[in-house]
Amino acid sequence: MHLGSDILILLSVLLLWGTLGSGEQNDTEPIILEGKCLVVCDSTPSSEPAGNALGMSVRSGSGRVAFSASRQTNHEPTDMSNRTMIIYFDNILVNVGTHFDQESSIFLAPRRGVYSFNFHVVKAYNRQTIQVSLMVNGWPMISAFAGDQDVTREAATNAGLVIMEKGDKAYLRLERGNLMGGWKYSTFSGFLVFPL
DSSP: OHHHHHHHHHHHHHHHHHHHHHTOSOTTSOEEETTEEEOOOOSSOSSOOOOOTTSOOOOOGGGOOEEEEEOSSOOOOOHHHHHHOBOOOOEEEEEETSOEETTTTEEEOSSSEEEEEEEEEEEESOOSOEEEEEEETTEEEEEEEEOOTTOSEEEEEEEEEEEEOTTOEEEEEEEESOOOSOGGGOEEEEEEEEEO
């Protein structure tokens, strides 16, 4: 009886080895061996991961999301900026996944997850306070201000983690003040920390 179970295990291992070696097995399908589930990950899956009956999923490294943008020019806000109060960034430094739209300066979340954002918005040569907010779907999530009256250059800067759903939009809004110059030194960056 003991010899029979050892032979069965040996045959199962040989069958598994032969299947993997022949390339006939789909790399993302679970392989059943003695009642246990072995998941073999494909490094280049052709579609988004999907959960199986056990609630497990196979994920690849291809879901990377990151962006960083700055102002290339140093000019006053355009008519569009004055109307929408969105702070526009015309110089893309990084746009992995292409989820940051340069024209609208809006980041569109490709999936539900925890995202990290940071911003640095400079005001120059205007003796007034500015307040900048990171907006998600029109709601302020984090804000910063710069209001020292005795300096010619000052930055409103902040950073934080935000849970976003697929399709949520994030952008920077000028809540108070005016950005006369100083845009050349302003940046807006974000990345997906991990999906949920």
